[in-house]
Amino acid sequence: MTTAVDILVERLAGRTPKVGLVLGSGLGGLVDEVKNPVRISYGELPGFPKSGVTGHAGELVAGDFNGTPVIMMAGRAHYYEHGNAGAMRPALEVLQGIGVETLMLTNAAGSLEPTMGPGSVMLITDHINFSGSNPLFGEPTDKRFVGLTQAYDAEMRAALEAAAQKTGTPLHKGVYMWFSGPSFETPAEIRMARIVGANAVGMSTVPEVILARFLGLRVAACSVITNLAAGMTGGELSHQETKDMAPLGGARLAAILREAIGGF
Numbered sequence: 596m597t598t599a600v601d602i603l604v605e606r607l608a609g610r611t612p613k614v615g616l617v618l619g620s621g622l623g624g625l626v627d628e629v630k631n632p633v634r635i636s637y638g639e640l641p642g643f644p645k646s647g648v649t650g651h652a653g654e655l656v657a658g659d660f661n662g663t664p665v666i667m668m669a670g671r672a673h674y675y676e677h678g679n680a681g682a683m684r685p686a687l688e689v690l691q692g693i694g695v696e697t698l699m700l701t702n703a704a705g706s707l708e709p710t711m712g713p714g715s716v717m718l719i720t721d722h723i724n725f726s727g728s729n730p731l732f733g734e735p736t737d738k739r740f741v742g743l744t745q746a747y748d749a750e751m752r753a754a755l756e757a758a759a760q761k762t763g764t765p766l767h768k769g770v771y772m773w774f775s776g777p778s779f780e781t782p783a784e785i786r787m788a789r790i791v792g793a794n795a796v797g798m799s800t801v802p803e804v805i806l807a808r809f810l811g812l813r814v815a816a817c818s819v820i821t822n823l824a825a826g827m828t829g830g831e832l833s834h835q836e837t838k839d840m841a842p843l844g845g846a847r848l849a850a851i852l853r854e855a856i857g858g859f
């Protein structure tokens with residue numbers, strides 16, 4: 596049987612990316628910076644998500660990103676689309692199957708810090724899984740008991756911090772709290788999130804971090820802040836706001852990634 600790995604290896608025509616990047620809202624444009632690109636739509640690869648969220652494309656782009664062989668995933672599956680926290684597992688297994696060892700995750704998030712406003716970038720240092728779910732539900736082996744004490748790779752984080760310094764790009768650091776979505780949080784939930792130690796909230800990434808560690812991939816993640824969280828301003832939150840504001844921080848995160856990628 597032809598597997599997604601077989602198809603991808605053939606389409607890559609000798610390219611051997613070692614770094615995978617998952618592009619969240621505001622970062623999709625990064626695929627245009629890939630030199631000598633091969634573009635593969637998720638639809639060609641069994642097990643890849645059928646991404647239905649506006650602002651998420653559903654395409655793999657492999658080639659050189661600022662001199663480093665990478666494979667970018669423009670578009671991800673979210674837990675809130677179907678209630679399956681493991682929806683990204685087949686795709687991440689395929690990346691691992693073609694030799695990817697390092698995974699850089701990005702997302703859009705709401706900030707709990709008034710001093711970390713829209714357009715900010717936050718390096719995720721740790722997370723809180725508040726979804727009640729886990730991508731490893733149903734995994735029958737003892738491998739499911741994944742340690743997450745040092746989930747976010749120290750070397751990758753150092754490379755990201757150094758890149759931020761070098762490019763003069765402000766980079767916040769903090770704890771990301773995963774809410775299932777798709778509804779936004781309530782002001783009471785945001786007050787709770789602050790009490791338990793979160794700095795940003797969002798609807799993705801944590802399942803991918805858990806899966807990455809399960810698969811033995813090194814992983815790091817950054818959030819692009821699109822808004823202050825629920826109840827922190829007078830207004831209501833919306834997906835439109837997320838899409839409108841993501842490019843602001845996205846451009847900053849892109850500057851960091853261009854510089855950091857060689858140090859992963």
Ligand code: HPA
Nearest residue numbers: 703704705796797798824
């Ligand atoms: N909450 C959850 N997810 C988000 C937010 C938010 O405020 N902003 C962007 N993604």
